[in-house]
Amino acid sequence: MRKVLVVGAGQSGLQLAVGLRAKGYDVTLMSNRTADEIRTGRVMSTQVMFDTALRHERDLGLDFWTRHAPRIQGLGVSVAGPGGARAVDWLGRLKAYAQSVDQRVKMAGWLDAFVQQGGQLVVHSASVADLDYLSRTYDLVLVAAGKGELVSMFGRDEARSPYAGPQRALAVSYVHGLAPRPEHPGTEAVRCNLVPGVGELFVMPTLTTSGRADILFWEGVPGGPLDVFRGVNDPAEHLTLTLDLMKAFTPWEHARAAKAELTDAGATLAGRYAPAVRNPVGRLPGGGAVLGVADVVVTNDPITGQGANSAAKCAASYLSSILMHGDKPFDEAWMKATFDKFWFTTGKPVTQWTNAMLAPPPAHVLELIGAGGRYQEVADRFANGFDNPADFDAFFYDPQDAADYLAEVRAAEAAGSGSGSVGASGAAAVPGSRSVPGSGAASAPAGGPAAE
Known part of the structure; x- marks a missing residue:
């Protein structure tokens, strides 16, 4: 039986540990907290999981909260205009529901399940020295969490990391008491509120x-x-x-918050971190190698809501690579190939989209955002891009691709085969300067102190 050590009990670490254990591997999981400590601690992220990521969880029987968590059926975008009004407002429809479960609930539940499954849990904050010693007794060491010393094993990939510092300051509150949303009271949706030149407010239903x-x-x-x-x-x-800023910059959201109150004493989180891509193989002092997982080696800002989704996809990709490798040694060449498989299918499209949304948007992106208010097809495509960010390559980055796509949408509507408008407000382009920030839900990377 092959022995695997997984360091980190977050989305990717636990998903990998449970998946490997189910396939008969001897798995040890290192967590810096017990399940009870996680459950009663501070919120860790703002995760919204879309269909592909949720299917990976279902494949492992980890979908414990499907009947209890809100079923998110749409993703909406609003852009603040002059005088507290919305210059753009639309709702895109998801092809399959999304879901958000507080990671205190989720990771504690998964940790209990891993132990019940026969996995070995070690509650300890791992150091590089620990891994140097332990690596000699395991066939493979996967680092799926870490700050400071552990992350320092994975060198920054400068060619893939354009930002040297944090691009957003992050602040999270979990609340009860929001009034129903008047625009679509019967539809659970993530709402992305863009305030040009200032930032973004995301409102997400969760369990x-x-x-x-x-x-x-x-x-x-x-x-x-x-x-x-x-x-x-x-x-x-x-x-x-949080509420004062909502009143000043997104009054339509503040109007729902008259009775808002924190869910518990640990319901807030704030911080910032720099997006970065790191080399996937970490070298230990004794010469051994470890493989970085998910946010440890691909850390994106939560503006596009991809942290937990990418972590789930990374865990599924790595699990497949491990199982296909059989009894062969997990050498550095295999580690690089395993990361590359994840990078080109998931990591690269997510990083490209996220980095683009952190930058001031060009004119064609402003036109696309505005068009979402007039064409349901555009709104829906944006919404479903959160599940499949690779789709943005076809219409989002290049001005000519965007123009061709909008021309197709207009022609389809003119011919009577289009899906029509959203019924919400939306200009052809976002008014004002080229400084409208991006949109997205959020997720906390293992190497960062703030939200996902």
Whole structure:
């Protein structure tokens, strides 16, 4: 029986550990906290999982909360205009439902399941020295979590990492008490509110320790009016700041929040981190090699909501590569090939899209966002791109591709075969400057202190 050590009990680490254990591998999982400590701790992310990632969980029998979590059926975008109005407002329909489960609930439940499955759990904060010693007794060591020392084993890939510092200041609140959304009261949806030149507010339905809730997630341009959460440690003060900013910049969302209250004492989170791609193979002092997993080696800003989704896809890809490798040694060449398989199918499209959304959008992207308010086809395609970011390559990055796509949509509508407008407001292009920030839900990388 092959022995595998998985370091980190997050989305990718636990998913891999459970998957390997189910296939008969001798799996040891290192976590820095027990299940109870996770369950009663502070929120860790703002995860919204789309269909592909959820299917990976279902394949392993890890979909414990399907009947309890809100079924997210749409993804909407609003753009703030002058005087507190919305210049653009639309809702894209997802082909299959998405779901958000507080990772305190999810990871604690999965950790219990792993132990019940016969996996060995070691509660310990791993160091490089620990891994150097332990690697000699395992066929493969997978690093799926870490800060500081562990992450330092994986050198930064400068060619794939254009940003040297954080691009957003992040602030999260889990709340009860939001009033129903008047635009679509019967439809659970992620809402992305874009405030040009300032940042983004995401509102996401979720399941938390106390039942259904909503996540309020600000992403602020560093140094701007949203960058005010540093040093705020009191949860009540954190929520007050969140609501005050909503009143100032997204009054249509603030109107729903008159009765908003935090779900629990650990329901807030703030921080920032720099997006980065790192080399996938870490070299230990004794000469051994370890393989980095998910956010450890591909850390994206949560603006496109891909952290937990990418982690699930990475775990599924790595699991497949491990099983196909059989009894052959897990050498450095195999590690690089395993990462490359994930990178080219998932990591690269996600990183390209996320980095593009962090930058000031070019004119053709503004036109695409505005077109979502007039053509349901465009809104739906944007929404489903969160499940399949590779689709953006066909119409999003190149001005000519965007123009050709919108021409096809207009022609289809003119011919009577288009799906029509959303019924919400939307201009042909977002008014104002070329400084509309991007949109997305959120997820916390293992190497960063803030939200996903």
